[in-house]
Structures are given as C-alpha cells and as structure tokens.
Amino acid sequence: MIRTIWFYFSFLLTTLYVCIFMPIAAAIDNSGKMVRYFAMLWCKAARDCSQIKLITDTDNIPTDQPVIFVANHQSQFDIPLSTVALQKAMPAFMAKKNLQNLPLIGRCFRLFGNISVDRTNRRAAMQSLEAAATTIRNGRSVILFPEGTRQEQFEELGDFKTGAIMLALKAGVPIVPVIIEGTGDILPKGRIALGTRKKVYITAMEPISTAEYTVKQRNEFSDMLRERMNKKYMEMRACHKKEA
Template sequence: MHPFATALYRVGAVATLLVAPPLTIAVSLAALAGMTFFRMSPSAVQRFPAWWGRVICRLCGVRVEVHGRERLPAGRPCIIAANHSSQFDIFALQGYLDYDFRWLAKKELFRIPVFGPAMKRAGYIPVDRGRSREAVKSVTAAARRIADGAAVVIFPEGTRSPDGKLRSFKGGAMVLAIKARVPIVPLGISGSHRVLPKGRLLARPGRIVLRIGEPIDCASFSVKERDRLAEVVHQRIAALLAPEQRGG
C-alpha cells in the first residue's frame, strides 16, 4: 500500500476510536426512534447497525469479502457459530453478512442507558455467563427465543484468540443449539486478527474474509453429546479458515 494511503487510513483508525462511542449511541437512538415513532420492526432497524459496521470498516481501510451467503437458511431460525479473534469480527459480521440476525449478549450490556434498551427492543438476547441457576435459566430462555424464529451469532470459543488461531469451544454454546433444535451454520473469519489483534487499540488496513459453511443438523444430538457436537462444529469452522488460523 502507498505510504500516503497507509497514513490516511491511520488517521481514519484514530478517528474511528474517537467517533465509535458517539456513533454507537446515535445508532442506538435511531433504532429506538424507528421502532417507537415510525413503527419499524426489529428486522427493519437492523439497517442501522449494518450501516454502523460498514462505516467503521471503511474508515479504517478494511475490505470485507463474504463467500457462501447462499448457505444461510432463508426465513428459518439458526445459530451461526464463528471463530473470534478480533473486535473487528463484530463490525465485519454486522456490516457485511446481509442477513437478519441477532447477537447473544451478556445481560450486563442491557443495563447501559440508550444502548441496552435499543438492544432489548431490537430482539437481542441476554444471557447470564455465570454458573448459577440463573445462568441455566437464561440459556433455556435463549434457546426458546431461537426456536421461536430468531437467528443468532455466537462465538463458541468464549473469548478472542490472541493469535488468530482457533481455540477449543465452550460446551454451553452447544447446549444452546441442542435445546433450540435448530441448525448450526459454521462461519470462518480470516484476517481480522491482523486488522485489530487482541490488546491493540488502532486498527490496520487489511482484508477480512467471511466463509460460510453448510448447516449442521443438531436434531440427533443430546445435551450429553455436546462435546461431540463441539468437535464437529470446530472441524467445520477450521476448514473454512486460512491455514495459519486452523490451530492444532
């Protein structure tokens, strides 16, 4: 990349760091206003966070490619399981997946003024990430919401990979899929760890590739078989990643 272009994108990355919080508030307010005053449906207001994701990617000089979008179930609930190695995974998925989905989000986020109410009204699903009885109840409630028609994105690793390599999966994510009785769609995200590695504040210009695999039928799995399902999903996501990200 030409040095001038690199410098320009660095300015964009700094600008993004400064404008992302107010931009997030503005998008949340737009979504709330759309649903409250203009009777927009939760699906219709997804255009606002999609715009938010694209703006942030473009400001930072990040190009996003999507392959296999036709494999996403049309008009059916599903769980999209993706690897996670960067905060930019969220921007790329939100801005470029072009699919009506919601996020599972820790319940604490729903307490944030403006942002929390917007998430709740738009159909995002709160989960308790602890090990208490309330956590079990939240997974059951989330599974019921998904079975009723929601498509959601989850990161089965539970946290960002520090080096971009695929890590082991948490069993709770598989329990959610088994209880909801909906297919899991594997999705591999390549390149985001170079754009914004864990622990870094400023993004670098680059390319992120989203590869979508064939849906996995979870109907034959029981909760006791969650580890076996996790292994199947792990293998399918690994096959969608760049070779250096597939892990051991």
C-alpha cells in the first residue's frame, strides 16, 4: 500500500510538472529536443516512482531506418516503459483517442507526435493509419499494440487486429516484435493498487521483413507474427513466473 501511495503522489507531481513545461519547451524549441527530454522524464518517472526495475534486451533495434514496433499490451505501464526501453528510436505511439482528450496530458501526447486512434469509427481509424504511414515516411518509427487493448489474462497473447498489420505491409518497413513481460502483474486492467512484483522485462526480437507479403496476405502475416511473439512471450513468462 505504501508503494502505491508513493507512486501516485510522486508521479502526479511529475506529470503536472511535465504538462506545464513541455508546451513551453515546444514553443521555444522547434527542434523537438526539449519535447523529447520532457517525454523521457515522464516515462522514467513512471518507472522510478513505481520502483520498477526495467530489464531490457533491445540490441536488435535498427538505427538506419524507421521501423514499426509491435508490442503486446497488458498495463498502463506499457507505454512509458517501452518508451524508455526503445529510447534509441523514440517511436511515436498509436493509442486510443481518449488519451488525447485528457486534460493537460492530451496536449503533451500530441506534442510528442503520437497518433490517436478512434476504434469506434472505421473511417477515422483508417485516417489514423494514414497519419502513421506519413510519420514513417518522414523517418520516424511507430509503435503499436496489435491486440488493440490491454489483455486481462497473461498466459498467452491475445488475438491480433489486422489494421495494424495492414499499416506495416503498406509502409513496407521492417517490423520489430517487442515482448513486454511483467507489467500485467504490477498494474493489470481494472486495478488501482500496484502488485508486489517489481521486475519488468522488455525484449526486442529480430526485425521481420515485410517485403515478401502483400496486403492481401495480412491474415497470414498476422498469424505468423503472433505465433512468433507468443512463443517468445511464453518462454519469458515461464522463466520469470516466480517473480509474479
């Protein structure tokens, strides 16, 4: 309980600080460096205020071209922790629209270049995919959660939505699968109090070329991608299960 109280108190203060000063930084620095600095400050605060020990294996991240990172999703911690783990690439996120509508935080979300997705509107969702494709063409990587929402069971990955796969195939850039293990045990969907677990593992797998697949083969590609990621996730889950 003490850990939970400390997390919300200290993280709220950091969030207010970032939400106040990030827009100011954006106004005086056109390069975006200050925005990235405040974004990383917020993400690291989520890690440190929650006393999470983040263990990463991200040597496979390409640095010579933009990619699409595809990650599993179990907790609100997934966004800040994966940002820290993938900070060499500083990818933009595709996330649900209501994050953009949050007071203060929503503005910072937009300043960082993240892309909102309205899952209730198919046309708007397609426009979001086009915005993500433009981001990639401009040289910035994108990260998305193909399960669509936070999963409530952790034994295996959920089903993948094909919209995310279509973006990857249309963009024609490599996909880097990212496995996040442990966040669901700390703050699962529907819970406020932090769990007792403190270690989180994030691994970037080998990039997968999309050159051999077409949009018509999106289901085949999606099945292949989920199978590879699920196998790695289950291996990591079995290895670290005693920490849950």
